[in-house]
Amino acid sequence: MSKNKLIGMWGFPDPEILNQIKLKYPGFEIIDLDQNLNHPNTELLPDNSCKIIKNIVDNAVYLKNNLELIIASVGEEKCDAGRFAARILTELGFNIIETKYNKTCTKKIKIPVSTSDLPLKQKVLTIMDNIIVPVKKEFRIKKADYGFWGVPPNDISILDLFPDNTHVYGWTRCVEAGAPADLDLEMFVDENIPTVFYAQTFCAKMQLGKHLARKYNGLYLDVDDVASNSVKAKIEAFIRLG
């Protein structure tokens, strides 16, 4: 276990509150609890819960002695399951600061990473890292031949299956635009680009993903924990045959 003093977070905390915490706790490492850090399963949540929410709870419990506090997204920018996780962790003795950040987009959004020439996994990780430490870098825009819609997958390795000319859509794009609760932006895709619509199994975003895949003739996928060979093969076939 890391001996660093940590501030936990999940989702997209209100940037103002996050900045205040950063100033108040200099030298603390901020850690995104959404990620799969391979910590033991606490079995505090039912088996059929979203793996990202399970990650939050499992990571928090494992890192409890290092965590000074957790900044928890509990508004429309996250989900009910995130709100309930915040309450459960409060009852388990964690110091939780709840934030809601239901901001929608201004007309001109800036999404240089989503449309860049970076490998897809790098795009998604850069966007998520940017929540904690803003990335000040220029990105080269690349024309999209494919699209990836959705949240950062628990099994991030599936993003390696996509070519670099894949643009990012859905919630991850909303995060980059600084508007994680903007449903219109979340539902936007370039309709002529073959797009994989991805959701975590047991997440309410499965509804949007399936609907949009049908509407835009894309490939719908939901994966619980680790992607099976058949899921990977479907992505590969969709890209090769499309």
Place this chain on the structure above:
Amino acid sequence: MTKLIIDAGTSWSKILEISCKADFKSIILSVNKDFQQYQIQESKFFYDKDNKKFFGNLFLIPSTLAATLPVEFDNATGHMVKKRIKSGGYYENEVISLAYGAKKLVKNLKDATIVDIGSRDLKWVQFIDGKYKDLDWNSSCGSVTGATVDMLCKFYNVDPNKISIQTEKIPLVCGVFAMEKIMDDISKNTPADIAIAKYLHGIAYNTWKFAKKPQKMYLSGGFCSNNCFTETLKLYCDVVPLGRYVLLKGLF
């Protein structure tokens, strides 16, 4: 020089030896003398994707036997063979092999859904106006389908060629859950062949539904030779059996 191409399914391996000789047969016999029961299925001319003609021998052997052979393969698809490919050879995933095989075998891809039912999974590809349109692959809820029928027929000594269609169905596609229902049915004095036929009806219905209810289905896999299954599937759509070598033919 002999080339070997394989579709290594969970239960059965389909192998094409590109050679005028039948060297591969002697390799199999050196490992297992019982191979005599698995004769060469066909020796004939095939055409590759550039329409070049070549001579080959087609084998159908259990994958457990294929796994013991001291050979590496030039081109391969299927669950069981990823680590046995020659340097310079290639592995293709099963959905892509199915799509390429279908392109070779189906003359009119104007509106064609090609479905492969394996021992443990179900996958399909749809073409509209000759172009790929949609696909899916279900290896969890559609698992252990063909293998379950094989096991049940052996266990209850039922000849799969003598099963008649049943209008009633056991509405489960997963073989693991179906097994309980089938045995329950048999314990209530339903003859085994009828219980198996009801399960086949369940698989046929779920296959059609999983493939988004096409009007016509091009069928790939071992179930092509199960008359009860194909006739049951015809209750829902037109059926064109393509045989069990579709994925293999997608590899050359």
